[in-house]
Amino acid sequence: MNKSILITGAAGFIGYHLAKKLLEKGLNIIGVDNLNDYYDVNLKKTRLSELLQFENFSFKKFDISDLASMESLFIQNSIDIVINLAAQAGVRYSIENPSVYIQSNIIGFYNILELCRKYPVRHLLYASSSSVYGANKKIPFEETDFVDNPVSLYAATKKSNELMAHTYSHLYKIPSTGLRFFTVYGPLGRPDMAYFSFTNKFFNNEPIQIFNNGNFDNDLYRDFTYVDDIVEGIERLIDIPPVDHNPMYRVLNIGNNNPEKLMVFINALENALSHSLGKEVELIKEFCPLKPGDVHKTYASTEKLEKLIGFKPKTPIQEGLVKFTDWYVKYYRKVNLWFIKFSK
Incomplete structure (x- = not known):
């Protein structure tokens, strides 16, 4: 059997972009996704339909918390690399619906680890999150920072994933790399993310809600990272498992290393929309208190990543947002009658 790369969450935002890039290079990709309705399933189906055009792509629809289905996949395929991007996402949603986070992010990830133990792989890469840093006041965030004070259940599940991977790497010699993503954005993105919902x-x-109380001197900062930069980072890491570590374990930040004020980002989005529509755009703004679970600033140190793979995310927000708004206008012009009416 030919060696394959398993990507869980393949119909998700990052999973789709990564799978597409690897498929274009001729690699065999097995995708798994439960296609849940946390956000618009049609968007997930759009991503999946593009991937299914590749002969070297196969897809299975089930949840990673379904151990029997997952094990059958490992038995029937020679899986060389596992990239676990399947997870229940969203900080605020975790406050209202904690059980789904335990099911997917804890039980599902436990299944991944068990199967990598039982059917050894060359490298396990998995999505962690910048949210593990919580309300850390030391900036930029470094992988060696203390991260035992999460401010959301989502963050706690991601920190748990890192601890579980560390233990399995120690006990069973599984080479594992945790990837702490910083506010990823781009075309075919997640509608629950601010830039997407602002555009909607x-x-x-409708007015957009800005959770900084209108205090521009104490504005929120985010390390916005364009999805293609995330994909390139993962791609370069695939063939560099931490086999020279004891245990064979590491975590890495993947962020833009250039935090922007939220209001700067919003202005960049207005400019991007103006470019894509060919007319001046100004969003209606409503200022609100900071929400529970939100953090004031995210800022990635990328020195460790740069030293390892000679690369760090570099796409400026204006360039990345224009790519997003160009896609958005084209996509919704096709699928939404209200947009067709608006564009006239």
Whole structure:
């Protein structure tokens, strides 16, 4: 059997972009996704339909918390690399629906680790999150920082994943790399993310909610990272498992190393929309208190990543947002009658 790369969450935002890049290089990809309805399933189906055009792509629809289905996949295929991107996402949603986070992010990840133990792989890469840093005041965030004070259940599950991977690497010699992503954005992104929901609200003529109380001197900062930079980082790491570590374990930040004020990001989004629509755009703004679970600033140190693979994310937000808004306008012009009416 030919060696294959398993990507869980393949119909998700990062999973889709990564799978597409690797498929274009001729690699055999097995995708798994439960296609849940946390956000618009049609968007997930759009991503999946593009991947299914590749002959070297196969897809299974089930949840990673389904151990029997997952094990059958390992038995029937020679899986060389596992990239676990399947997870229940969203900080605020975890406050309202904690059980789904335990099911997917804890039980599901435990299944991944068990199967990598039982059917050894060359490298396990998995999505962690910048949220593990919690309300850390030391900046930029470094992988060696203390991260035992999460401010959301989502963050706690991601920190748990890192601890579980460390233990399995120690006990069973599984080479594992945890990837702490910093506010990823781009085309075919997640509608629950701010830049996407802000764009939706613009076309619905609704105000966007900005959770900084209108205090521009104490604005929120985010290390916005364009999805292609995330994909390149993962791609370069695939063939560099931490086999020279004891245990064979590491975590890495993948962020833009250039935090922007939220209001700067919003202005960049307005400029991007103006470019894509060919007319001036200004979002209607409503300022609100900071939400529980949110953090004031995210800022990635990428020195460890640069030293290892000679690369760090570099796409400026204006360039990345134009790519997003160009895609958004084209995509929703096809699928939404209200947009067709608006564009006239």
